[in-house]
Amino acid sequence: MNAEQRARVEANRKKALERLRKRGILKDAELQHIEKRNEPAKEAPNITLNEQAHDKVVTEHHSIVTESQAAPPTSASKTLPVPHESQANEESKKRPLERIRPSIRTKDYIEYDFSTMKNLNGGYINPEDRLTGFDEEDVVGSKRQKTLDEWKKEQQERKYLYENAPPPEHISQAPKCTECNINIEMDPVLDDVFKIRVCKSCVKKLPEKYSLLTKTECKEDYFLTEPELNDEAIFHRLEKPNPHSGTFARMQLFVRCEVEEFAFKKWGGEQGLDAEWHRREEGKAQRREKKYQKEMLKMRMKTRAQEYTTRIREKRHGKTxxxxxxxxxxxxxxxxxxxxxxxxxxxxxxxxxxxxx
Known part of the structure; x- marks a missing residue:
């Protein structure tokens, strides 16, 4: 590279640095550091190979003597090797523009960088989400991802809890269904959640007594309020995920016999509940009639206003x-x-x- 080419390269480098400074990518302190780093290094005097080897041996001997005279380093403080000035100058010559940041970032024009993406297998089998060092007893009910064996173990425990409970010492001591007084195998949901000892066959035979109602049905059919339904001392409830959306509030189910018992006590029996239903239906009809009369009055006033406006226009400008x-x-x-x-x-x-x- 001749002198003219070097001058052209130096001029282009200065223009590029000035452009980066105007864009705000580089500051004055960084520019000064780059200028100092790009300054030509001082030429070292010519030294023969023998002299270089002799100086290296003398330097190593001097460092060994100083280390032996110094105190032994402790575990808290350790000395680190200091790079030589010639090595730093050589590295600066090899990377003169190391501190310059790129003016264009890849995220400005790359929307999806597939090189940085990871295969999460649809979010279901991500090995990074699995916890390590857990106890075997804490498998059931944990929120971490389960293997097939863990899921089978949990299902077996649930089946043992609800259906395969240990039998009593004698068959005569086993609790029987309160409806048929024969079966000893109770419905797991009613027995565990609602504390009602009824067999599955009786639940199917008597849906008007043991069917499950939603909170909306309890409000509309039995006229119960929200605080009454939220009181756990009055009603037992079974919570399930909302069938309309997983993000909605959880669905609460109530057994019909408990709801009817409380509603009859509140409204004075079945006749009182029917009287309350008739009273509310009459109130709805009165409100509808009142709304209808109000809309009719608005329509009459609008028609009279239009007729009055037409008469005034005919009086001023004559008929059409x-x-x-x-x-x-x-x-x-x-x-x-x-x-x-x-x-x-x-x-x-x-x-x-x-x-x-």
Missing amino acids: HTHNFSNPIEGGIDEDGHKLLRRRCTECGLETEEVAI
């Missing part, structure tokens, strides 16, 4: 004129060669032209 045109007469030919017909109002004199096709 209706043209009474005469018979058509020939009016010549237009630019396209079509025959024209003219008509004139006999009252106001308005003329119109018609094209005879």
Whole structure:
């Protein structure tokens, strides 16, 4: 590289640095550091290979002597090797623009960088989410991802808890169904959640007594309030995920016999509940009639206002004129060669032209 090429490269480098400074990518302190780093290094005096080897041996011997005279380093403080000035200069020559940040970032024009993406297998089998060092007893009910064996173990424990409970010492001591007094195998949901000892066959036979109601049905059919339904001392409840969306509030189910018992006590029996239903239906009908009469009054007032406005306009400007045109007469030919017909109002004199096709 001759002197002219070096001067051209140096001028281009300065222009690039000035452009980066104007953009705000580099500051003055960084520019000064780059200028100092790019300054030509001082030429070292010519030294033969023998002299270099001799200086290296002398330097190593001197460092060994100083380390032996110094105190032994402790575990808390350890000396680190200091790089030589010549090595630093050589590294600076190899990477003169190391501190310059790029003016264009990849995220400005790359929307999806596939090189940085990871395969999460749809979010279901991500090995990074699995916890390590857990106890075997804490597998059931944990929120971490479960293997197939862990899931089978949890299902077996749930089955043992609800269906395969240990039998009593004697069959006569086993609790029986309160409806048929025969079966000893109770419905797991009613027995565990609602504390009602009823077998599955009786639950199917008596849906009007042991069916499950939602909170909305309890409010609309039995006229119970939100605080009453939220009181755990009054009702037992079974919570399930909302069937409409997983992000909605959890669905709460109540057994019909408990709801009816409380509602009859509140409204005074079945007749009192029917009387309350009739009272509310009459109130709905009265509100609908009141709303209808209110809308009719608005419509009448609007019609009267329009009629009053029309009368005032007719009084000021007269009634709306209706043209009474005469018979058509020939009016010549237009630019396209079509025959024209003219008509004139006999009252106001308005003329119109018609094209005879």
